[in-house]
Amino acid sequence: MVSVWDTNTGDKLMQFVNAHHTIERGVEVPVEITALCFDYNGRRLMTGARNGTIHVWNFNNGLLMQEFELPDASAVTGIACAPHYFYTSGWGKLVYVYIDGGGEEHRKAWKQRHKEDVHCIAFLAPNIIASGGYDGDVVIWSRDTGQVYCRLNAFESVKPVTEHTQRRNTITKLPSRPVAVEMQTDENVSPSKSEETRSPSTWVRRKRLATTIGLMNRMYRTTDSSPEEEEELVDHPLLNALDPESFNTSEKTLYTREEYDAVCKNYESSVEKILFLEKREPLHKDVAVLITCGAEGWVRFWSVHHDGGLLGQFNAAHRLGESVLSIVTDASETLLVTGDTQGYVKIWDIMDYCTGKKMNMKETTERIDFLRKNFTFYRVENYDGKPDFYTIPDHLRNVFASRPPPTSSDPSKTLVYPPLVNSFRAHLRSIHSVDFISDRGLLITASADCSVRMWTVNGHYIGTFGGPNWKPLPKLVNNDYFLSQVQTQLLYF
Numbered sequence: 430m431v432s433v434w435d436t437n438t439g440d441k442l443m444q445f446v447n448a449h450h451t452i453e454r455g456v457e458v459p460v461e462i463t464a465l466c467f468d469y470n471g472r473r474l475m476t477g478a479r480n481g482t483i484h485v486w487n488f489n490n491g492l493l494m495q496e497f498e499l500p501d502a503s504a505v506t507g508i509a510c511a512p513h514y515f516y517t518s519g520w521g522k523l524v525y526v527y528i529d530g531g532g533e534e535h536r537k538a539w540k541q542r543h544k545e546d547v548h549c550i551a552f553l554a555p556n557i558i559a560s561g562g563y564d565g566d567v568v569i570w571s572r573d574t575g576q577v578y579c580r581l582n583a584f585e586s587v588k589p590v591t592e593h594t595q596r597r598n599t600i601t602k603l604p605s606r607p608v609a610v611e612m613q614t615d616e617n618v619s620p621s622k623s624e625e626t627r628s629p630s631t632w633v634r635r636k637r638l639a640t641t642i643g644l645m646n647r648m649y650r651t652t653d654s655s656p657e658e659e660e661e662l663v664d665h666p667l668l669n670a671l672d673p674e675s676f677n678t679s680e681k682t683l684y685t686r687e688e689y690d691a692v693c694k695n696y697e698s699s700v701e702k703i704l705f706l707e708k709r710e711p712l713h714k715d716v717a718v719l720i721t722c723g724a725e726g727w728v729r730f731w732s733v734h735h736d737g738g739l740l741g742q743f744n745a746a747h748r749l750g751e752s753v754l755s756i757v758t759d760a761s762e763t764l765l766v767t768g769d770t771q772g773y774v775k776i777w778d779i780m781d782y783c784t785g786k787k788m789n790m791k792e793t794t795e796r797i798d799f800l801r802k803n804f805t806f807y808r809v810e811n812y813d814g815k816p817d818f819y820t821i822p823d824h825l826r827n828v829f830a831s832r833p834p835p836t837s838s839d840p841s842k843t844l845v846y847p848p849l850v851n852s853f854r855a856h857l858r859s860i861h862s863v864d865f866i867s868d869r870g871l872l873i874t875a876s877a878d879c880s881v882r883m884w885t886v887n888g889h890y891i892g893t894f895g896g897p898n899w900k901p902l903p904k905l906v907n908n909d910y911f912l913s914q915v916q917t918q919l920l921y922f
Contacts, residue, residue, distance in 0.1 A: 477505025
């Protein structure tokens with residue numbers, strides 16, 4: 430079912446039932462809608478369903494204008510619209526191209542570059558398409574030719590991976606002359622000093638776990654290897670779940686950073702949403718124009734320049750282990766809104782985040798005054814009077830110490846938090862979509878609890894669509910409106 434609402438009062442203007450359906454034994458059975466967006470000009474509505482069908486609607490009267498179907502009938506996970514074309518992604522690991530106004534005979538499928546399901550897709554004018562997959566791969570495509578510019582993956586490298594770099598790395602790995610190497614099998618590996626301090630069975634359990642996640646099929650040790658350094662120990666629920674011996678002991682087992690990175694790469698690397706920053710310089714190595722979010726709550730800023738790559742990352746989840754499923758910016762692209770699986774909405778100031786330059790003192794002061802005026806609960810933390818006015822607060826520095834980002838993402842340089850200007854809980858279950866009405870200062874959130882709600886940027890609850898209507902809102906719902914509502918409620922009680 431598709432419903433059209435009036436954000437000013439909460440009235441339902443229109444709905445059309447069974448937008449996607451199948452016929453089973455002569456009975457019309459509705460099919461879940463898994464993707465939804467407007468066309469490039471914002472005049473029509475496009476919906477994708479779990480059975481691989483794509484419909485184009487006139488949302489003013491509910492008229493079905495066009496109908497398409499993915500050849501593999503896999504669930505549609507994303508739709509990106511460009512002038513005269515639209516691009517779809519799904520569980521079939523392929524990206525399909527359709528001509529706006531054309532039929533199925535004009536459909537094209539780009540060469541498969543994803544190894545896992547494709548979860549999202551986005552368009553950057555004039556000719557860039559980005560698709561994100563379950564395994565953490567973000568593939569940057571040429572919209573005109575379907576060729577791949579590069580591939581981004583924080584679990585492999587901070588730099589973009591191209592076919593040229595892949596060939597170069599393959600050649601580099603080939604030894605120029607024979608090297609004396611001693612190969613050790615699983616049975617011949619002896620525990621390190623740090624292992625000897627643990628229980629006798631820990632080393633055997635660790636060998637079994639490493640074999641399970643593909644770390645210890647073979648181990649090589651050069652004859653001139655340096656002394657073993659003290660290893661960093663971390664924890665993750667999946668490591669315990671994959672370790673069969675962990676169920677037979679009550680002791681908490683810590684694992685090496687290598688094991689942690691391997692299990693996260695296999696199971697906790699999914700990219701759930703891609704967002705382009707269209708107002709920034711698109712091809713500059715020090716300017717991030719691509720934002721990704723997903724598993725474990727990590728939000729990452731990327732440059733698509735061939736010398737760019739990962740410029741910044743931070744964890745936007747409210748609690749350890751939660752994921753961020755939705756992100757959106759305001760019209761000026763200076764505020765980032767995130768929604769996580771705990772139902773929390775967070776608003777971050779990204780005005781000078783990964784832009785290649787810092788604001789001067791005058792700009793910083795003006796920005797702080799703006800945030801204080803528009804966000805009631807905004808606090809300037811770690812303000813030291815310098816142009817780089819915000820650093821990672823102490824209470825955030827160690828929150829995710831036991832669940833760090835992958836070593837390959839170079840956390841010492843890329844782990845930087847932007848200022849958090851507001852945080853509130855919008856739903857009791859995960860938030861799957863969030864939208865920012867910038868010209869009115871409103872947020873709309875949609876959750877797995879089957880509710881769609883509207884809020885001010887300060888977290889003031891306005892109403893739930895389908896519930897009681899609210900009073901007509903002013904043209905701009907700013908901080909003064911929020912404070913007036915609070916005062917009215919205090920007088921009422």
